[in-house]
Structure formats: structure tokens, C-alpha cells
Amino acid sequence: MNNLGYLAGAILLALLAQKAWIRLQLSRAKHRSLTGHSKMARRFAGWVPFYEYDETRFFKADAAPQRIATQRREGFMRLAALFEQRFRKTAALTGEIFAEVSDLQFTSRYRVPFQFSRVVRDHFKAGAFLESSAGVHVTDLDGNRFYDLTGSYGVNVFGYDFYKECIARGSERVRDLGPVLGAYHPVTATNVKRLLEISGLDEISFHMSGTEAVMQAVQLARYHTRRTHLVRFCGAYHGWWGDVQPGVGNPLPARHTYTLEDMDDAALKVLRNRKDIACVLVNPLQALHPNIAAPGDSTLVDSGRSAHFDRAAYSAWLAQLRAVCTERGIVLIFDEVFVGFRLAPGGAQEYFGVRADMVTYGKTLGGGLPVGVVCGRADLMRRFREDRPADICFARGTFNSHPYVMGAMHEFLQQLDSEPVRAIYRDLDQVWDRRAAELNQRLSAAQLPVHVSHLSSIWTLTYSLPSRYNWMFQFYLRAAGLALSWVGTGRLIFSLNYSDADFEAVADRVLSAAAQMARDGWWWQGVGLTNKSIKRRVLRELLRARLGQSRLPQARWDTSSIGSINSPRSR
């Protein structure tokens, strides 16, 4: 071979080595959990066999002695009888539509780990209807009044009465135009101005949901950078659109998504070295539990759930992300659909002191009505190219900028500037930090194995003793008059109109519910019971079920039980 041949070979080798190095960096930037490995998670989900406990095994899935199983059974049946009597009307109406509403079937199935689900469903028919809301309460069809900790998926930041007012006043304001679409009601103009002030960005687009807003932001980032991939961080939720849901839950693989480890230098290296990254999506809610998916009780296999919020560390991480995105021309998108307006009037950008190129808002911003909003830099928001008239980035939506939504949003934004609302924000973190500390102090003084972690008014419960039954706590809390969403104790969302007295009442109920649950034997501690031993036991059960299943005709088995394994962590 002549010199030229050697040179060409050496260049080729160097290129291949560089490619391999960049690929290796990507592997290193993935979180070690299944949540960090979408393909593997999907494969695992497809592998998990269905099996369930009968009423005998249900009470001793942790090999508890008969005495404890009996104690648990008595507690369970007492609670079931209370549900039956207290929620009769609400449960009856739910029963009437249950078989026809797929949403209901899904949420009821995934309230608790799948092995326990049937027995729970057979006995706890809580019902999915509510009659009214007022203050921090909601009332069901049987007249039961609950403290609301669902937060309506995060929409309810200021209390339901606040949103009723926004809707009523907003509707009044736009009544003459009514539901005319396409043209804008004049309130839209003031909304535009105010939102651009809040976001510090140049242009805006209106959509109907948070999912759509995220889709639009990513689409625009791809269009303008001419790059293909979006980066999201492990565990983060950005709506149910396929590209941001690359693992379990999406029937197709997301081919243009990188899921990287949150708050990790390896992720920064990937951003620095790859040329195909259009944008980075950040959901600041992950600051409470980086790299872990939304903590639903159906994933409470043991007590391994953890959460901890460190504002300074997360701010520093966002600043690093900002710097690398600027350096590499990557669009930094803050998805504030959940946390926007909950942490600070200027949202997560203000709260963490970092500015994004695009911000998505939704939920509460609609003043109680459905909405999604994208704010962004002018050069990123344009949907056409001056020099290529046929090259456009298409996005429309029939109900975008609906007058009634704009009316309610207008009221929301006006209220945001009012003195009572400003006053709420002034000492927001101190209030919620103090409340969390007080509740934790009371729980630990009572030697109850429950702990609260929080990001301002967004709370999650964790459990300090190894147990297979922590998810039972949601039913004790409901019996104590606290309304939780279907993810149970994984996510408690307070509205900011909770007074100290309201909070005290909630804390009393949490304590009494936990004490009752402890008395009923659910937190029994056997010799050798650890989170590890629980995981090992469940894995053995899975293997046994899987082996049994492969020997039986496929049709006899229900393999739809994927939801409860969407975040088993290997750490």
C-alpha cells in the first residue's frame, strides 16, 4: 500500500473511533434504571406476566404470620365496609358507566400494584364522581366532604373558587362574541402582552393542551435547527405524545428521542458533542425526584421510593444546561405546564434564575379551562422561512384561542397581579417548608414510617420501613376525609389557599390514618424483611408466573399489566 492508502485508512479509522466515542458517551449518559433505557423497559414490560393474589395470599405477600394476616384482614374489611356505606351513591353511578369508560378502567386498575389490584377493586368501590367544590374541599354524591389534595392534576393553584370566578367573569367578558373561532376576542391581545412580559420572550402561540404546546415547541426547534433529536431527562413527563413518551406506554419506539440522566455531567457531554440535537426539554418538577417517573402508588412494590428537593443544586444544573445549549445552538425548552405559576409569578425561570429559549405553559393558566401555550424567541417561533416560501412548519388547531378560554385566562392573569395573590407568593416557600417540617416532625414523634418530601406545594409521601403494603395508605387517607388523585400518595397537590388551620386538619388526618394503618398490621416488620428481600421475592414470583405461563395456552392469560413496572430502579 502506498502512503496515500495508509493516510486514507488512518483517517477512516479516526472517524470510526470518533463515532464510537460519541456513541459511548450516549450510553454513559443514560440512567441505570429501566426508565433510562426505553427499549429495554418496553421489552421488560412485554415480558412481565400477569398473576394476582387471592384473598389468602393478599394479606401475607411478605410472609407475615397468620396473626398479622388476620389483623390486616380485619382492618381491610372494616375499611371496605366503611367505603360501602359511605360512598354508596357515588360508587353506584360509577358502576353504571365503568364498563364503557376506558379511562376509568385504566385508572382503577393501576391504583395499586397489579398483584393486589383485583382484591382491592372488589372491595373498595370509591367512585369517580364529585358534586361540588368550595374552599379547599370537594364533596361527593353522598355528601362526603374531602380536603382536596388532587390539585386537579396541578391546575388548582389558587383554590377552586378562584377558578370559578375566572370562568364566570371571563365568560361574561366574551359573551357578546360567544364561541366564534378563527378571529380573536380583544382580551387575547392583553393576554399576549402579559404572557410575553412574564416569560421574557418575544412571541406566543395558543393551543388546547399542554401536550400540544410541547409538540409545537419541539416541532419548531427541529424546523429551525434542522436537527432531528429531542433530549428529555429520565423520568420526566411532557404529555402523552409519542416522542416524549419513548418507553412503556407508547406502542411505537420513539426514534428521535434521547433520554439522558438528569443532573449528570455525562448528559452535558452528549449535548456538547452530538450534532443531531435540536432541543432539550426540561420539566422542573423533576427537581423533586430527578430520574424517577411520576411516583404513582402502583409502583410501590417496596419502600424504595425516594424524593428530595435541593433548589440550589437544581438551579446550578439548569445554569449548566443553559450554557451548553447556548454554546451548541440547542433550543432549551422549559416545560412549565405543571409548575408554571405554582412556584413563582414568573414561573420556573424566575424561581430557578435561568432563562429558556422557549417555555410551555398550560393547566392553571387557562383559569380553569383547557389550554396550552408556547412562548419563545422570535427566530424560533416563526413557522415559515422568508427565503423559502414553500418550506413551512405547520400547526393549527380548531379551538386555539377560544374566546372563553381567553376570557378565563385574562381573569387569571389579572388576578396574578392583585395584592392578595402577590402576598401568597411572597413567603410561599417558607410556608410550605414549615408545614412539611411540622408534619414530618409529628410523624416521626409518633414513630410512624411515613415521610413527606416536597417542592413547594407539590408533595410526595415516602416510607421508611420496608413494606409491600404502603399503597394501602391511600385508602386510609380517603377514609380520613382526604381526596387523592389516582396515583395515590405519590403526588399530593395543595392549592395555595390552604390556611394554617386547613393544613392542620389535613395533618391530623394523615397522622390518624397512619396510626390506624400501623394498628392494622400493614407495617409489620419480620426478621430479614428489607426492600431488597421484597424485590427478590417479587422477582421470583414473576419468574414463576412467567414459566407457568409459557407452558399454558396464551389466551388464558392477561398480559396487560404493564403500568406498575414503569420505574423499577436498579439503584
Ligand SMILES: Cc1ncc(COP(=O)(O)O)c(C=O)c1O
Ligand atoms: C410538564 C407537563 N407537560 C405536559 C403535560 C401535558 O399537559 P396536558 O395534560 O394538558 O396535555 C403535563 C401534564 O401533566 C405536564 O405535567
